[in-house]
Amino acid sequence: xxxxxxxxxxxxxxxxxxxxxxxxxxxxxxxxxxxxxxxxxxxxxxxxxxxxxxxxxxxxxxxxxxxxxxxxxxxxxxxxxxxxxxxxxxxxxxxxxxxxxxxxxxxxxxxxxxxxxxxxxxxxxxxxxxxxxxxxxxxxxxxxxxxxxxxxxxxxxxxxxxxxxxxxxxxxxxxxxxxxxxxxxxxxxxxxxxxxxxxxxxxxxxxxxxxxxxxxxxxxxxxxxxxxxxxxxxxxxxxxxxxxxxxxxxxxxxxxxxxxxxxxxxxxxxxxxxxxxxxxxxxxxxxxxxxxxxxxxxxxxxxxxxxxxxxxxxxxxxx
Amino acid sequence: xxxxxxxxxxxxxxxxxxxxxxxxxxxxxxxxxxxxxxxxxxxxxxxxxxxxxxxxxxxxxxxxxxxxxxxxxxxxxxxxxxxxxxxxxxxxxxxxxxxxxxxxxxxx
Amino acid sequence: xxxxxxxxxxxxxxxxxxxxxxxxxxxxxxxxxxxxxxxxxxxxxxxxxxxxxxxxxxxxxxxxxxxxxxxxxxxxxxxxxxxxxxxxxxxxxxxxxxxxxxxxxxxxxxxxxxxxxxxxxxxxxxxxxxxxxxxxxxxxxxxxxxxxxxxxxxxxxxxxxxxxxxxxxxxxxxxxxxxxxxxxxxxxxxxxxxxxxxxxxxxxxxxxxxxxxxxxxxxxxxxxxxxxxxxxxxxxxxxxxxxxxxxxxxxxxxxxxxxxxxxxxxxxxxxxxxxxxxxxxxxxxxxxxxxxxxxxxxxxxxxxxxxxxxxxxxxxxxxxxxxxxxxxxxxxxxxxxxxxxxxxxxxxxxxxxxxxxxxxxxxxxxxxxxxxxxxxxxxxxxxxxxxxxxxxxxxxxxxxxxxxxxxxxxxxxxxxxxxxxxxxxxxxxxxxxxxxxxxxxxxxxxxxxxxxxxxxxxxxxxxxxxxxxxxxxxxxxxxxxxxxxxxxxxxxxxxxxxxxxxxxxxxxxxxxxxxxxxxxxxxxxxxxxxxxxxxxxxxxxxxxxxxxxxxxxxxxx
Numbered sequence: 001x002x003x004x005x006x007x008x009x010x011x012x013x014x015x016x017x018x019x020x021x022x023x024x025x026x027x028x029x030x031x032x033x034x035x036x037x038x039x040x041x042x043x044x045x046x047x048x049x050x051x052x053x054x055x056x057x058x059x060x061x062x063x064x065x066x067x068x069x070x071x072x073x074x075x076x077x078x079x080x081x082x083x084x085x086x087x088x089x090x091x092x093x094x095x096x097x098x099x100x101x102x103x104x105x106x107x108x109x110x111x112x113x114x115x116x117x118x119x120x121x122x123x124x125x126x127x128x129x130x131x132x133x134x135x136x137x138x139x140x141x142x143x144x145x146x147x148x149x150x151x152x153x154x155x156x157x158x159x160x161x162x163x164x165x166x167x168x169x170x171x172x173x174x175x176x177x178x179x180x181x182x183x184x185x186x187x188x189x190x191x192x193x194x195x196x197x198x199x200x201x202x203x204x205x206x207x208x209x210x211x212x213x214x215x216x217x218x219x220x221x222x223x224x225x226x227x228x229x230x231x232x233x234x235x236x237x238x239x240x241x242x243x244x245x246x247x248x249x250x251x252x253x254x255x256x257x258x259x260x261x262x263x264x265x266x267x268x269x270x271x272x273x274x275x276x277x278x279x280x281x282x283x284x285x286x287x288x289x290x291x292x293x294x295x296x297x298x299x300x301x302x303x304x305x306x307x308x309x310x311x312x313x314x315x316x317x318x319x
Numbered sequence: 320x321x322x323x324x325x326x327x328x329x330x331x332x333x334x335x336x337x338x339x340x341x342x343x344x345x346x347x348x349x350x351x352x353x354x355x356x357x358x359x360x361x362x363x364x365x366x367x368x369x370x371x372x373x374x375x376x377x378x379x380x381x382x383x384x385x386x387x388x389x390x391x392x393x394x395x396x397x398x399x400x401x402x403x404x405x406x407x408x409x410x411x412x413x414x415x416x417x418x419x420x421x422x423x424x425x426x427x
Numbered sequence: 428x429x430x431x432x433x434x435x436x437x438x439x440x441x442x443x444x445x446x447x448x449x450x451x452x453x454x455x456x457x458x459x460x461x462x463x464x465x466x467x468x469x470x471x472x473x474x475x476x477x478x479x480x481x482x483x484x485x486x487x488x489x490x491x492x493x494x495x496x497x498x499x500x501x502x503x504x505x506x507x508x509x510x511x512x513x514x515x516x517x518x519x520x521x522x523x524x525x526x527x528x529x530x531x532x533x534x535x536x537x538x539x540x541x542x543x544x545x546x547x548x549x550x551x552x553x554x555x556x557x558x559x560x561x562x563x564x565x566x567x568x569x570x571x572x573x574x575x576x577x578x579x580x581x582x583x584x585x586x587x588x589x590x591x592x593x594x595x596x597x598x599x600x601x602x603x604x605x606x607x608x609x610x611x612x613x614x615x616x617x618x619x620x621x622x623x624x625x626x627x628x629x630x631x632x633x634x635x636x637x638x639x640x641x642x643x644x645x646x647x648x649x650x651x652x653x654x655x656x657x658x659x660x661x662x663x664x665x666x667x668x669x670x671x672x673x674x675x676x677x678x679x680x681x682x683x684x685x686x687x688x689x690x691x692x693x694x695x696x697x698x699x700x701x702x703x704x705x706x707x708x709x710x711x712x713x714x715x716x717x718x719x720x721x722x723x724x725x726x727x728x729x730x731x732x733x734x735x736x737x738x739x740x741x742x743x744x745x746x747x748x749x750x751x752x753x754x755x756x757x758x759x760x761x762x763x764x765x766x767x768x769x770x771x772x773x774x775x776x777x778x779x780x781x782x783x784x785x786x787x788x789x790x791x792x793x794x795x796x797x798x799x800x801x802x803x804x805x806x807x808x809x810x811x812x813x814x815x816x817x818x819x820x821x822x823x824x825x826x827x828x829x830x831x832x833x834x835x836x837x838x839x840x841x842x843x844x845x846x847x848x849x850x851x852x853x854x855x856x857x858x859x860x861x862x863x864x865x866x867x868x869x870x871x872x873x874x875x876x877x878x879x880x881x882x883x884x885x886x887x888x889x890x891x892x893x894x895x896x897x898x899x900x901x902x903x904x905x906x907x908x909x910x911x912x913x914x915x916x917x918x919x920x921x922x923x924x925x926x927x928x929x930x931x932x933x934x935x936x937x938x939x940x941x942x943x944x945x946x947x948x949x950x951x952x953x954x955x956x957x958x959x960x961x962x963x964x965x966x967x968x969x970x971x972x973x974x975x976x977x978x979x980x981x982x983x984x
Contacts, residue, residue, distance in 0.1 A: 037341050
């Protein structure tokens with residue numbers, strides 16, 4: 001595997017789950033929970049003749065950013081599309097619970113400088129949602145993760161990190177939306193129904209899944225940044241995601257709460273206003289929406305580098 | 320239908336093992352595999368366990384891993400592979416890469 | 428002795444054409460323009476039963492609107508047509524047989540319709556003349572398969588009927604010249620009718636009718652290989668080929684196949700090739716479509732010239748801005764030409780390198796499967812030793828000098844030999860073997876009642892095979908037994924490879940007939956995607972300084 005220094009300058013998009021996990025935290029600080037050597041594989045897949053993986057496709061562990069313990073969940077899209085089953089689902093849930101318990105202990109031990117030590121959960125999503133081979137366990141895992149995130153709310157930030165090949169779709173699209181903070185690169189995608197399924201259900205005229213530029217304009221990082229679905233847009237480098245996390249660890253919890261997009265009556269109202277806007281505007285393409293938010297030449301935005309984009313982009317102003 | 324597990328043992332003249340206690344490499348992606356290498360006192364030999372959905376390639380697996388052992392002269396190692404339709408060259412390359420990692424000094 | 432000439436009319440073709448055109452006058456609106464809504468009626472008027480008809484199309488641009496129109500003609504009026512065309516890729520190309528409009532077929536390549544052709548042959552819906560290479564078929568346009576009516580595709584026309592075929596000129600000149608100069612009728616579908624063309628590729632008096640199609644002609648970005656899809660094993664074979672073949676023979680001119688293996692080579696030139704100090708020594712002149720994966724090598728100064736069979740979507744601006752490298756017209760846009768590119772690929776380059784589906788122990792290689800009549804395209808003309816070649820070059824002479832059967836076959840004469848190289852992984856996806864004892868082409872010949880097995884590249888023309896196991900330098904072999912042993916020696920764990928005799932393989936390595944990665948001093952564990960000069964399509968855009976404009980399906984931004 002690449003060294004930490006190499007990882008910081010590597011593409012997040014091309015990196016596997018373990019490389020991302022290592023590179024999102026400070027050098028040499030990552031410890032894996034239930035790693036490959038523990039051989040904790042899915043009990044369901046062998047019966048169905050499907051290949052298994054020693055870590056069941058999700059790398060969990062803890063590292064540091066400064067003095068902040070960062071609990072990491074990192075999904076591997078190459079293994080069954082990053083789908084969530086019983087084992088990797090449970091790993092994810094327990095990692096979030098553990099972070100919350102650790103937060104409590106640190107608060108007791110270090111009441112004076114707790115702010116410098118407050119933990120954080122970073123979930124690197126690369127998944128299409130439920131692993132169909134173990135559907136019930138996978139669905140249950142989704143529900144438990146939602147609960148775990150809810151339990152952690154107001155205590156520690158739970159951060160979605162999205163910039164990998166598969167994107168973040170299906171039930172995990174809901175889970176990502178339920179986190180406090182979302183960090184994306186322009187290569188990242190978040191959605192509920194995957195592009196191919198939309199095309200299959202609604203027809204090619206409605207949504208052409210082979211038109212990748214259209215798919216990215218609809219679900220990609222730049223669109224999410226403009227409408228306010230993601231909080232940070234960074235370059236496709238592991239180190240840039242690391243830096244964004246280093247920013248989030250310092251933000252007080254009441255500010256973190258304001259970064260959420262859903263989860264209160266006020267936010268429900270804000271979302272309803274957005275739905276109303278789309279109903280009024282009837283956009284044929286995301287670019288219509290970008291224009292509405294003040295971007296004079298929306299067609300130029302997709303081709304811009306992230307740095308140039310951030311300089312000129314106009315975002316939806318939140319109430 | 321179910322996954323099958325293949326186990327092989329190889330004699331190796333060399334008793335040069337890996338430097339790490341264990342080392343992991345690769346992802347069980349489609350057409351790919353992952354490999355766990357572990358230092359073990361096997362009297363110089365190599366033990367291999369392959370878990371794969373592919374049927375009818377038992378002999379090929381034995382020859383592929385045998386070639387890797389012969390080419391590299393590695394010994395006292397247990398190799399565990401989770402496979403998902405990797406082709407012979409992918410198997411060989413992943414084993415070589417895994418070995419390179421297992422014998423590397425801690426990277427900076 | 429008295430010789431008596433026959434008595435006949437000598438201009439019946441011309442008179443017939445004039446008569447057909449007179450009947451069609453009603454459809455002509457202005458100049459040579461016919462409205463799209465009258466296209467079917469026009470075809471019913473100018474095409475007669477048993478005509479030889481060409482629908483332009485190859486693996487790039489397609490006269491798709493005219494193909495659709497031909498399917499809609501009344502089969503009572505137009506039937507038993509003899510289709511003479513390069514490629515059958517659209518469903519309409521076979522629908523004309525289903526509907527009884529066409530009966531006989533002479534073609535070159537079929538791609539996606541290959542399965543249906545085999546079915547139609549079995550059911551007697553289609554009578555197959557022959558499967559050709561592109562050059563063969565173009566040749567026969569001027570011998571015994573001259574189209575009576577050609578339905579062609581152009582980018583733009585003016586009202587007089589001058590055509591601009593531009594970047595996607597491809598087969599148009601060959602088809603139109605053959606058709607028009609034997610009194611045939613040329614109908615062009617165009618994307619646009621303009622007042623003034625950027626340049627004239629086909630003069631108006633070679634064209635009879637111009638129809639603006641409702642949609643621009645269909646074109647597939649077939650030669651775009653996303654670097655993100657290149658595997659480590661392709662990188663390994665690419666490195667072996669660059670060191671063991673390109674470098675070894677100092678190959679300056681070549682054609683690359685369409686696959687990911689050669690895309691990997693193109694992307695390894697600025698990295699691995701540079702490390703080996705080969706810039707300026709190899710890969711200077713290409714006969715090749717404008718592959719986006721060639722951009723980094725061009726930008727790093729490797730490439731001196733590229734002539735193209737056709738265009739490639741998204742490469743228009745890049746190619747236009749590199750007129751020292753590509754063949755660009757006075758208007759500033761490239762002109763492709765498949766016929767000339769094929770001639771160049773046959774006679775003027777030193778190497779063909781590509782991939783295939785199956786190789787047998789004799790070195791014959793084929794992409795045929797038992798139930799698909801897929802044809803050849805241009806590969807056999809480039810993947811062979813052109814016997815008519817008389818100019819020499821370093822690489823060509825070196826292979827000739829090394830030819831193991833030279834003294835037996837050639838006597839004392841000095842001759843060279845084209846490098847014909849197959850890059851082959853011993854097993855493909857789903858563990859389908861790349862080496863077989865018997866080619867599926869034999870089954871196909873039987874199933875489709877073909878007189879000869881459709882072999883893409885004949886064993887006696889093949890000089891090198893590159894697999895992950897090693898390179899087999901087949902031309903060095905002194906007899907067929909040695910050749911077969913060399914092929915088995917690099918065929919890995921396939922049925923062909925498992926029959927290799929390890930002692931003989933070792934001997935062949937000593938003779939330099941087989942070289943493994945280790946023999947070439949290549950570290951297998953270092954052969955990874957990290958070696959590629961571009962790792963995704965976006966990197967190619969950056970290399971091109973923003974001039975490459977990839978089609979939407981290749982964008983992930």
